[in-house]
Amino acid sequence: MAYTTIDNPGLFFNTVLYTGNGSTQSITGVGFQPDWTWIKDRSAAQNHMLFDAVRGVTKWLESNGTAAEQTYAPTLTAFDSDGFSLGNSGDVNGNSATFASWNWLGANGTASNTDGDITSTVSANTTAGFSIVTYTRTASGSDTIGHGLGVKPEIVLYKSRSSGSWYITTDIFDGSYDFLTLNSTNAKANVTGASAPTSTVFSNTLFGSSEDFVAYCFHSVKGYSKFGTYTGNGNADGTFVYTGFKPAFFLCKDTDNSNDWVMFDNKRDPHNVVAEYLRPNLNNTASSSTNYMDFTSNGIKHRVNDTWNNGSGRNYIYMAFAEAPFVTAGTKAAGTAR
Numbered sequence: 001m002a003y004t005t006i007d008n009p010g011l012f013f014n015t016v017l018y019t020g021n022g023s024t025q026s027i028t029g030v031g032f033q034p035d036w037t038w039i040k041d042r043s044a045a046q047n048h049m050l051f052d053a054v055r056g057v058t059k060w061l062e063s064n065g066t067a068a069e070q071t072y073a074p075t076l077t078a079f080d081s082d083g084f085s086l087g088n089s090g091d092v093n094g095n096s097a098t099f100a101s102w103n104w105l106g107a108n109g110t111a112s113n114t115d116g117d118i119t120s121t122v123s124a125n126t127t128a129g130f131s132i133v134t135y136t137r138t139a140s141g142s143d144t145i146g147h148g149l150g151v152k153p154e155i156v157l158y159k160s161r162s163s164g165s166w167y168i169t170t171d172i173f174d175g176s177y178d179f180l181t182l183n184s185t186n187a188k189a190n191v192t193g194a195s196a197p198t199s200t201v202f203s204n205t206l207f208g209s210s211e212d213f214v215a216y217c218f219h220s221v222k223g224y225s226k227f228g229t230y231t232g233n234g235n236a237d238g239t240f241v242y243t244g245f246k247p248a249f250f251l252c253k254d255t256d257n258s259n260d261w262v263m264f265d266n267k268r269d270p271h272n273v274v275a276e277y278l279r280p281n282l283n284n285t286a287s288s289s290t291n292y293m294d295f296t297s298n299g300i301k302h303r304v305n306d307t308w309n310n311g312s313g314r315n316y317i318y319m320a321f322a323e324a325p326f327v328t329a330g331t332k333a334a335g336t337a338r
Contacts, residue, residue, distance in 0.1 A: 022095025035106030115146030234312025238302025
């Protein structure tokens, strides 16, 4: 599913590694002013910290739990033209600790959206198929919210800014409308009482009370992002997943069984085989005990029999973002082997 083509994915997504200094510092090298920054301490058991420009700096949510949004001044203090600035919080800038940050470009601004039952505030990057949405749910039932993309999102990740799970809703499983929870190992289940997203709105049905929410919405863009499913083969000569680009980031989960989410990127492992993983549903340190996969010029080649990513006959959902397209819009080869 492709609606446009991106030849330079690094203008819209980038992973940046850094070392904390226990004081203040500005992290550069992102290549743009991010609107969504996800930070994880690789060297200690710290929470995943998710910040975005719509909710505002110093406010974070944890992907590995159900806690309410927290505000703490010495965390992420600014979204800058080439990265972000940090205070002295050990969660994001502990002295000598090593961190990974994953950064996405929205609109570098917001707009009011009245497409749904609920007026939302949206930072939508229609070129990159990504939007950040905040809104207040005012009643129980199937409330609809405008996402600003103009194309139906394949993935909607949303959470109450009060206590509650992270829900991922999608209809990429043969058209059924399902959900998973990013903060847990639960298998997918059907969404009931609501319709799948449209080109203008998505539904919020998994909470029944009046609360403030944030949502991150995605659709695939040729040369930049791909959201889909695959089936593992339980073999070291593992399943190949075609994305149409050399990946920079890959997140996957076994959808039929209780299993962890796992995430990989091209900065923690700049050369094949890709081994270092983090689990967004846990606060664990990074580990590289297994050679999981290769990032190829046009997709993912799994390299292990492991239930996290390539169990025999197991079905998986994935989210992938690009380092380089396999072929550019001008049909020039761009992706190269690692």
